Amino acid sequence: MGSDGRDGVDRQRPGWRRTVGDGVLALALLGLGIAGTGPSAEQRGVTADGRAYALMSVAALALAVRRRWPFVTLALTAVAATAYLMLGYPYGPILLTLLVAVYTVAAHRTLWPAATGGAAVLVLLTAHVFVGVRPPGLLGLMPAAAWVVVPFAVGTTVRLTRDAAARNRAEEARRVADGERLRVAQEVHDVVGHGLAAIHMQAEIALHLLEKRPEQAQTALAAISGTSKAALDELRVTLAVVRRGDGPAERAPAPGLGQVPALRDRLAGAGLPVTVRIDGEPVALPVAVDLAAYRVVQESLTNVLRHAGPATAAVRIRYAPTEVEVEVTDTGRGVAEAGRATIGSGLAGMRERVTVLGGSFASGPAAGGGFRVHARLPLEERP
Structure with missing residues (x-):
């Protein structure tokens, strides 16, 4: 029986x-x-x-x-x-x-x-x-x-x-775990990818100037040191957030739009001139919105540094009562001649970050040449 x-x-x-x-x-x-x-x-x-x-x-x-x-x-x-x-x-x-x-x-x-x-x-x-x-x-x-x-x-x-x-x-439970792994992967990708791109560009400059202008090469090497330290610090913060669970908060705040000027300075040292324009009165943003907006700016500028060739970039941040808007444009060669697969992967990650918070995302060739990335994020986080 x-x-x-x-x-x-x-x-x-x-x-x-x-x-x-x-x-x-x-x-x-x-x-x-x-x-x-x-x-x-x-x-x-x-x-x-x-x-x-x-x-x-x-x-x-x-x-x-x-x-x-x-x-x-x-x-x-x-x-x-x-x-x-x-x-x-x-x-x-x-x-x-x-x-x-x-x-x-x-x-x-x-x-x-x-x-x-x-x-x-x-x-x-x-x-x-x-x-x-x-x-x-x-x-x-x-x-x-x-x-x-x-x-x-x-x-x-x-x-x-x-x-x-x-x-x-x-x-x-598997979906939650997969989503968390994807979120961590995106964070690490953005932090490490940006840092390595800037370090690579600065290293190229240092090698080019080492014999002819050693004093300028020393400046590039100092920029490499500063960029690598900043990337490592940000990576530690990201991993601390993942590890801590219900433990004490991380030692430093999560990245946000307030760090865009420091990002601009690092990229200037890597050979990419960036202008930053802020419209409206800056306000305190929800942490997830602030982080997503900063990552859009960071990843967009990293793509310019990697793929646009000799170019300049412009960042516009607009604060409104119900949303924050970020736009990154460059004067480079655009997608046609750049690495399509790498850019597409980065754009997909940015789009995912924005849409999961209820925002809108658009990217494509800019009107006067180059490339444009634009995102709108509502200030109220989606439940």
Whole structure:
């Protein structure tokens, strides 16, 4: 009729609360059986003797371990109920114990072992229809089968619903983890990508000037040192935010639009002149909005440094009552001659940052040549 191995749905032993609950249920059905077996038999002209009460007691008390050993419980209740019916006693409270046992197996064990056990019980229980002291004949087949089929169907439905809910929770947890990994990857990409691009450009300048103008090469090397330190500091802050969980806050604030002037100065040292224009009165922004706007500016200027060739760039930041707007334009060669794959990946990351906060993002060739990146972010974060 099946094994009680740990291959079922409930792999862990039930807790003490469930064990106590099963014991209470067994005692309740035992009391119901003692009170109801005699009257139900008398209504059909049969006297319930000691054998009837003994079989009913075995079936009821077996439910005390129904979740620890569901197949053992099912076997005991099925044998007791079958013997009860084959001795000529009419349907009574003993069948309630069988109903609970069948439901338990269907709800707490996988389909095939549960179905095998249920089929064996169905065959065993319906034997009294044809043999026994008072066989009811074919008219008793349907009522007898219902005591197995109905609880098995209900238990299977409960188990499938529970499994689906568990899968949905696991899938949601995976989505949250994937989203967090993507967020961290974007942060590290922006920090490291910008720092390495600036360092590369400054190193090229230093190599070019090392022999002819060593004093200017020294300036470029100092810029490399400053850029690498700033990138490392920002990377530490980013990783601290990821690691801290509910611990203390990071030692430095997350990057924001207030750091754009420092970004401009670093890029000037790397050979990219950048002008910054601010419209409206700067206000304190939500952290996520401030960070996303800064990353758009940073990634856009990094793309200019990497791909635009000899160029200048302009950053415009506009503060409005309900939104903040950032725009980055350059005078470079645009996308046509630049690295399309790398730029496309960076633009996709910027678009994701902006749209997840309920903002809008646009990018493309600028009117007078070069390239333009434009983003609008609402000041109210999307829930």
